[in-house]
Amino acid sequence: MNKNWFKPQALPAVEDDFFLPELCESEALFSLILLAELLVLVLVLAEPIMQGFDWVRLALTSLFVQWIVLLSAAVLCRLRPLLARMPVSLASTTCCCVVLALTLGCSAVADYFNLGGAMQRNGEANFYLRHALIALIMSALLLRYFYLQSQWRRQQQAELKARIESLQARIRPHFLFNSLNSIASLVAVDPYKAEQAVLDLSDLFRASLAKPGVLVPWCEELELARRYLSIEKYRLGERLQLEWQVDTLPAQLPIPQLTLQPLLENALIHGIQPRIDGGLVRVEGSYREGIFELCVSNPFDPAADARPSRGTRQALGNIEARLAAIFGPQARLIVERRDGRHFACLRYPCASLPQEA
Numbered sequence: 001m002n003k004n005w006f007k008p009q010a011l012p013a014v015e016d017d018f019f020l021p022e023l024c025e026s027e028a029l030f031s032l033i034l035l036a037e038l039l040v041l042v043l044v045l046a047e048p049i050m051q052g053f054d055w056v057r058l059a060l061t062s063l064f065v066q067w068i069v070l071l072s073a074a075v076l077c078r079l080r081p082l083l084a085r086m087p088v089s090l091a092s093t094t095c096c097c098v099v100l101a102l103t104l105g106c107s108a109v110a111d112y113f114n115l116g117g118a119m120q121r122n123g124e125a126n127f128y129l130r131h132a133l134i135a136l137i138m139s140a141l142l143l144r145y146f147y148l149q150s151q152w153r154r155q156q157q158a159e160l161k162a163r164i165e166s167l168q169a170r171i172r173p174h175f176l177f178n179s180l181n182s183i184a185s186l187v188a189v190d191p192y193k194a195e196q197a198v199l200d201l202s203d204l205f206r207a208s209l210a211k212p213g214v215l216v217p218w219c220e221e222l223e224l225a226r227r228y229l230s231i232e233k234y235r236l237g238e239r240l241q242l243e244w245q246v247d248t249l250p251a252q253l254p255i256p257q258l259t260l261q262p263l264l265e266n267a268l269i270h271g272i273q274p275r276i277d278g279g280l281v282r283v284e285g286s287y288r289e290g291i292f293e294l295c296v297s298n299p300f301d302p303a304a305d306a307r308p309s310r311g312t313r314q315a316l317g318n319i320e321a322r323l324a325a326i327f328g329p330q331a332r333l334i335v336e337r338r339d340g341r342h343f344a345c346l347r348y349p350c351a352s353l354p355q356e357a
Contacts, residue, residue, distance in 0.1 A: 099139040241278065249286070256319070266344060282297045290349055
């Protein structure tokens, strides 16, 4: 499997900072066509009311306006890379000039072939002036709307990034303190293992800080989790049994940093540590049709709920908040108990984040 199949990104951000959207895309094109039809209705209804509705006039006006809209979208789509390198004011002026030129050109063609019916020659100047003013007003309003939408989108991305970084900053100390507690329990029992665990923790924390960011490849998150388990293995010994079912996951699948480790920590604290004979922690993962699912399960003892214990309930809430912030409302963290086991399962779509290299 190609390890470059997936390319993780920091955030689901817009492609660039230019305010003019890709007008060649189907969604933007549909919006322009719909707005053009609304403009046609306004123009037709603004004319003096005659007996009966002039459907022919509506059809001809619609055809005329749609030609201008589609031609303008095609030309601006081609010029977008060039416009993106210009200052905003110059790019906006250029867009207005393009729309104005196309409007006057289409008006001249319609006038030459009498597509709108015979026109009195004394009204020729008003004919072109009317179309030019409508084109300038509509293009200026649309460009202003695109600019404000771009600024709002940029502000939204900045707020989202700050929120995720805040959540990320909270979980790092939590991760460090719980690892140190595990090592502290080894100092009096087995100083050699405690020393080895400190060295492992050093490597582990260096790895977690090596690439600060929101998303990391699955292979890096898995390696970090294995290093954490090696520390806990010193303390729990044979009581800790592990089963991994993650071989089918792509190595570069994006996952929020420090997501698997808190799930494993929760499983060890509540499922393995209270049991004299320990138990099995199972990690299962799948990626199908753009949906990533990961489950960490451990033995469940109903009597353990009555005993107070340190846990990672705050960390689980942190994971859920980060998933919702990065992947949207479709992301889920489900905690349930069935068949004598405790399950913590996360699920989120990432089909739009990975890109084929």
